[in-house]
Amino acid sequence: MQDSTSPVIIWFRRDLRLCDHPALHAACETGRPVIPVYILDDLAEGLGAAPKWRLGLGLERFARSLEAAGSRLILRRGDVLKVLSDLIRETGAGAVYWSRLYDPDSVARDTRVKSTLKEDGIEARSFGGHLMFEPWTVQTKTGGYYKVYTPFWKMVRTRIVDAPLPAPKTIPAPRTWPNSDRLETWQMGAAMNRGASIVRPHVRLGEQAASDRLACFIDHIVAGYDASRDRPDQDGTSGLSENLALGEISPHRCWAAGMRALQDGKAGSETFLKELVWREFAYHLMHHTPRILTGNWKEDWDAFPWNTDPDTPEAIAWKRGRTGMQFVDAAMRxxxxxxxxxxxxxxxxxxxxTKHLQCHWQIGLKWFEDCLIDWDPASNAIGWQWSAGSGPDATPYFRVFNPVTQLDKFDPQRAYVRKWLAEGLSKPSQAALSYFDAIPKSWQMAPSDAYPAAIVAADVGRKRALDAYEHRNF
Structure with a gap:
């Protein structure tokens, strides 16, 4: 049995908040000193440019929140087990608590850590909090996992979701604090280069910003969410994916707010709840079939003749927002x-x-992995495989979105296009011009360039996709 005064280490990961944090709540309930720690290990080091930079910003803001609560965030770099062992030796800590993650690499790491710590006589406990429903607790009537979203939604929509926990009134501090790295020495934004200053004004950083974002959405947007969520020319979504990705707000708080809005008769509330459950479904699939992260979920799609070269002219044009399809290019920018x-x-x-250009979805997945500040492993994977047709609950391969008619429907006045595309306009928007300040100079793009013709026209691309589907070898 551990000494009642020995500290509890809270190992933070993608849970940078004080409110509704089961692991932190449990640690504070012990009455023992609590030592918050973040460890930059190989998994975090390997993040893409934008998510790694955003993580650095999140850690900086979270450290301030802890300081305001009378605590602090200890930063260490290296192998997790070695770092924790060093901290246990330095502080006399008798327990390590953390919030669960569900991707296979994190699961393998956490399993090794928990087993080794327990063998050494250290209390090691993992808690929920990143999801509303632990993936192994949602089962079909035959005891299997769900492969289609709608039955999954019907199963969980009436389940009790834990009420959000309050932030701890106090976080007991140790008598002496262990040494900490300085965050700036980690250079979390190094790969962003000059793009960091362009993206930074668009970041809504930290727990308070996430809470404000949720409140604004519930008060002003959710009632019309059924329609507004499809309109890129409007501010019609919650924007919370950025904060959920790093756990700056919990899904439980979002669910509770959505349920209150539903009870208040706000029409779009159920659609918002379904979007939260879609995130849960992505994690459910990642837990049960981790191959979804790296390969075709429907394995017979391995035989499909996608182009796998990320450096073809078509793939490069897509990455740079120069396909000649306004909706595609505006979104990429x-x-x-x-x-x-x-x-x-x-x-x-x-x-x-994946359909007009016949490029492998992995090319897009990896580009998003590098560029998105709201990158999430499960959501990114299921989104790409849904679109490509190779995943569970996927759009049929023969459903090919037409970028022109989609623009007519969802950006009829071309406000979204004008906001993000500069070429051909006498007075481009500042947002459109800022793209050229963010991109690498080696791309040699300028607002004065002529806008390109479509590399693959909408009707031609659809025919190509359908021909490839009809002649597939599976």
Missing amino acids: EMYVTGRMHNRGRMIVASYL
């Missing part, structure tokens, strides 16, 4: 300037890459 992309845009650019 929005991502490069803001670090996020409207969900309707994500569907359009993914469909165009």
Whole structure:
């Protein structure tokens, strides 16, 4: 049994908040000193440019929140088990608590850490909090996992979701604090280069910003969410994906707010709840079939003749927002300037890459992995495989989004296009011009360039996609 005064180490990861944090709540309930720690290990080091930079910003803001609560965030770099062992030796800590993650690499790491710590006589406990429903607790009537979203939604929509926990009134501090790295020495934004200053104004950073974002959405947007969520020319979504990705707000708080709005008769509330459950479904699939992160979920799609070269002219044009399809190019540039992309845009650019251009969805997945500040492993994977047709609950391959008619429907006045495309306009918007300040100079692009003709026209691309589907070898 551990000494009642020995500290508890809270190992933070993608849970940078004080409110509704089960692991932190449990640690504070012990009455023992609490030592918050973040460890930059190989998994975090390997993040893409934008998510790694955004993580650095999140850690900086979270450290301030802890300081305001009378605590502090200890930063260490290296192998997790070695770092924790060193901290245990330095502080006399008798326990390590953390919030669960569900991607296979994190699961393998956490399993090794928990087993080793327990063998050494250290209390090691993992807690929920990143999801509302632990993936192994949602089962079909036959005891299997769900492969289609709608039955999954019907199963969980009436389940009790834990009420959000309050932030701890106090976080007991140790008598002496262990040494900490300085965050700036980690250079979390190094790969962003000059793009960091362009994206930074679009970041809504930290727990308070996430809470304000949720409140604004519930008060002013959710009632019309059924329609507004599909309009990239409007401010019609919650924008919370950025904060959910790093756990600056919990899904439980979002669910509770959505349920209150539903009870208040706000029409779009159920659609918002369904979007939260779509995130849960992505994690459910990643837990049960981790191959979804790296390969075709439907394995017979391994035989499909996608182009796998990310450096073909078509793939490069797509990455740079120079396909000649206005909806595609506007969405790609929005991502490069803001670090996020409207969900309707994500569907359009993914469909165009995988169907019109016949490029492998992995090319797009990896580009998003590098460019999105709201990058999430499960959501990114399921989104790309849904669009490509190779995943569970996927759009049929023969459903090919037409970027022109989609623009007519969801950006009829071309406000979104004018905001993000500069070429051909006498007075481009500042947002459109900022794209050229963010991109690498080696791309040699300028607002004065002529806008390109479509590399693959909408009707031609659809025919190509259908021909490839009809002649597939599976």
